Amino acid sequence: MMSLALAAALQAAAAVPSEQTVATPPPVYPLVLSSPREFAEVGPAKLIDLSYSLEDGLSALHTFSAGVQFGGRAIARAWFKGDDRFVALETARLDASFGQIGGELQGGLAYTAARSRLDARTIFHPSESGDGGATVSAGWLRELRDDLDLEVRVSGETKSVRFPAEDRTQRAGLLRVFYQRSEKFEAELEGERRRVHTPGDLEFDETASRLRAAGTVRRGAYDLEARYVDRDGKYSVRNASFTVNAALPLSERLLFETADDVRHEIGGGVREYRASGAVSWFARRIRLARTGAAAKRAIDLARAAREDGYFERAGFDSLRETSHRDLRRRAALRGAVAARTAALARDLHEAEIDDRGVPLFGVSYEVTSRNLTGESSRSMGLNVSTPWPARFGFGRQDDATRFLRLDLLRRRTAYGVGLVGITKSAGLTLELNRELSLGASLTHADPTPIERVRGIGSYRIFSVGFDYAYGR
Numbered sequence: 001m002m003s004l005a006l007a008a009a010l011q012a013a014a015a016v017p018s019e020q021t022v023a024t025p026p027p028v029y030p031l032v033l034s035s036p037r038e039f040a041e042v043g044p045a046k047l048i049d050l051s052y053s054l055e056d057g058l059s060a061l062h063t064f065s066a067g068v069q070f071g072g073r074a075i076a077r078a079w080f081k082g083d084d085r086f087v088a089l090e091t092a093r094l095d096a097s098f099g100q101i102g103g104e105l106q107g108g109l110a111y112t113a114a115r116s117r118l119d120a121r122t123i124f125h126p127s128e129s130g131d132g133g134a135t136v137s138a139g140w141l142r143e144l145r146d147d148l149d150l151e152v153r154v155s156g157e158t159k160s161v162r163f164p165a166e167d168r169t170q171r172a173g174l175l176r177v178f179y180q181r182s183e184k185f186e187a188e189l190e191g192e193r194r195r196v197h198t199p200g201d202l203e204f205d206e207t208a209s210r211l212r213a214a215g216t217v218r219r220g221a222y223d224l225e226a227r228y229v230d231r232d233g234k235y236s237v238r239n240a241s242f243t244v245n246a247a248l249p250l251s252e253r254l255l256f257e258t259a260d261d262v263r264h265e266i267g268g269g270v271r272e273y274r275a276s277g278a279v280s281w282f283a284r285r286i287r288l289a290r291t292g293a294a295a296k297r298a299i300d301l302a303r304a305a306r307e308d309g310y311f312e313r314a315g316f317d318s319l320r321e322t323s324h325r326d327l328r329r330r331a332a333l334r335g336a337v338a339a340r341t342a343a344l345a346r347d348l349h350e351a352e353i354d355d356r357g358v359p360l361f362g363v364s365y366e367v368t369s370r371n372l373t374g375e376s377s378r379s380m381g382l383n384v385s386t387p388w389p390a391r392f393g394f395g396r397q398d399d400a401t402r403f404l405r406l407d408l409l410r411r412r413t414a415y416g417v418g419l420v421g422i423t424k425s426a427g428l429t430l431e432l433n434r435e436l437s438l439g440a441s442l443t444h445a446d447p448t449p450i451e452r453v454r455g456i457g458s459y460r461i462f463s464v465g466f467d468y469a470y471g472r
Contacts (some may be wrong), residue, residue, distance in 0.1 A: 029401055029433035030388055036349045037435075037471050039332030040342050042069045046470065048329075049077070053465025057443075058456070063465070072335035092310070092333040114309040115143040125159060133159035133167070143311060146303055151176040170196045180313065183295035185215035204233025214290075214316065220248040221288045221319045238266040247319040253282045253396065257320065269371075276366035283358040283387050283397040289322035292355030297348040298324045301331060304341055310334060321357060324348055325472055349471065353434065358387050358400045374416020382408045405429045407441075421446035434472045440464040 042048070049067035054060065065079040077088040079099075086099030086106075095110040103126045110119035123135040137155035144150055157170040172194040180186040190210040197203040207230045214223040223245040230238050243261040250256055257280070262273040289295060298314040301324075305312035312330070316322045328345045364381040386392065387400035407427040414420050427441035443461040 028389065028399070029431075030403065031432040031436065033433040033435065036346070036353060038342070038346055038349065039069065039329045039471050040072065040345065042071060042332070042470075045070050047468075048075070048470040049468065051465065051467040053439075053463060055461060055463040057461030058459055069329075069332075069470075072332055075329070075333070090330075090333070092330075092335070112311050115306070115311060117141040117311045127160070133157065141311060143306060146306065147179060147181050149178040149180075149313065151178065168196075168198050170194065178313075180299075183216075183290050183299050183314075183316070186213075186316075188212040204231055204235070206231040216288075216290050219288075219291060220246065221290050222246045223319060239271070240264045240266065245319055247288055249286045249288070252285050255280045255282065255286050255320070271372055272368070272370040274366065274368045276364065278362060278364035278381075280362035280383075281360050281394055283360050283394075283400040285398075286357060287355040288320060289316050289318055292351065294322075294324060294348055294351035294355045297344065297351050298327060301327060301341065301344045301348055304344055305331060305334070308334065308340065321355070323472070324352060325469065328471065356402070358397070358402055359383065359385050359405070360387070360394050361385070375413065377411055377413040379409060379411035381410075402431045404431075415449050417449050419449055419452070421448060435470060436466070436468050438466050 039048070046069050047066065048069045049065060051063075051065050053063045055063075061082050063081040065077070067075055067077045069075045073091065075090040077086075077090070079086045079088075083103075084099070084101045086097065086101065088097040089095070093112050095112075096108070098105075098107045100106070105124040106121070108119065108121040110117065118138075118140055120138045121136075125133045125135070127133075135155065135157040137153065139151060139153040142150045142152075151174070153174040153176075155170075155172045157168075159168045172192060174190065174192040176188060176190040178186070178188050188210070190208075190212075192208040192210075194206045194208070195203070196206065208227065210225065210227045212223070212225040215221070223243075225241075225243040227241040228239070229241075241261065241263045243259075245259050246257070248256045257278045258276060260273075260275045263271045265271050287293075295316070302312045302314040310330075312327070314324065314327060328349060331341045331345050334341070362381075362383045364379075366379045366381075367377070369376040383405060385405040386403055387397060388403035389400070390403065391397060391400075405428070407425075407429070409423075409425045411423040412420065413423070423443065423445045425441060425443040427439065430438045432438070441461075441463050443463075444458065445461065446458050447456045
């Protein structure tokens with residue numbers, strides 16, 4: 001990718017500092033917050049999650065979620081968004097959930113054993129339109145070694161179709177191997193086989209395989225994935241997809257990030273692609289999700305849980321910054337071993353706080369293309385932040401924490417029917433402390449071709465909300 005080549009050139013030209021750790025003073029916030037609060041300290045009942053947002057555009061959309069922890073025994077959650085509802089209960093061994101999403105009733109159960117985890121899920125599709133049915137899936141994760149896991153998953157689906165009066169069925173099986181040597185490297189190898197029968201004798205078999213690798217190279221981080229799909233039948237097709245995500249510190253406080261993916265149809269050429277790059281300037285020394293102190297401590301906490309008889313795994317869902325809050329929360333529910341793991345969870349939390357980046361300024365650019373629809377887009381983004389204590393400028397501030405951030409974005413989309421749409425948005429985020437943040441945004445969007453057919457003109461979307469997370 002051109003963005004990777006540019007990053008390599010910039011990195012070679014920049015002086016990369018040594019790996020010597022820089023001591024960071026304790027953070028100070030506009031709202032007073034005591035030293036890191038741990039889930040193991042929660043009494044009989046404590047509100048640990050609360051968030052709400054209102055989005056008002058073509059219609060009003062309310063989103064609300066809340067979570068209450070009952071000592072070291074259980075966590076109860078409730079969530080709704082528009083007409084969707086969901087409730088869940090989490091304990092040390094057993095998790096249960098039930099709700100209605102998109103008009104479909106969903107329910108699930110999961111059990112965590114000493115070296116494995118079992119889960120099952122059922123979705124009932126509505127039948128008001130005559131297309132009712134159900135989807136059932138089950139999975140089994142097994143620890144083979146401390147650094148090697150095996151996952152087996154099966155699913156089946158049936159839907160009744162009115163015209164013609166014949167059921168649509170689907171059966172699938174998946175096998176995945178996951179290897180996590182340390183925070184520096186992990187890999188996944190996955191194979192899936194799926195058979196689909198649709199009305200009109202459009203039966204086909206589909207075989208998919210996926211290989212993913214993620215880790216670090218010197219002070220940078222990467223996440224690479226390749227996927228291949230081979231579908232036979234009346235409309236046979238073969239696709240190969242590739243994804244590249246990378247984060248490269250060009251200096252102690254300058255970071256380059258790229259996210260690129262492409263889907264290539266064998267015999268048909270490139271069908272779609274996305275290429276993006278971003279450069280960010282920070283107030284403090286950059287610590288990525290896998291290169292900071294929290295990464296090693298998250299691996300240690302997960303493996304301690306395995307030794308105590310609970311299947312666990314440390315996850316890294318971002319290259320720049322990953323929250324291990326869920327890992328610490330689950331550890332607090334295991335009352336029998338809380339005393340043994342409390343020190344690990346506390347050290348992990350302190351490392352997460354110290355590793356948090358404090359961005360001051362950033363720019364981004366992205367291009368996308370979908371050849372089948374003829375749609376393409378180009379977008380440019382800008383973000384400017386003022387840390388706390390509030391100091392204007394882009395100088396080094398080792399004692400700074402996140403406070404106020406402004407995000408601006410402009411996207412130009414060209415549709416295959418000859419129409420062009422412009423979307424402009426501005427967002428403001430205020431972090432009063434680690435646990436409480438406020439946000440608001442305003443978006444102006446031109447209508448898509450389908451919206452134009454429905455008689456919808458240009459419109460604005462305003463959103464506002466807050467998020468509270470205990471122990472963040």
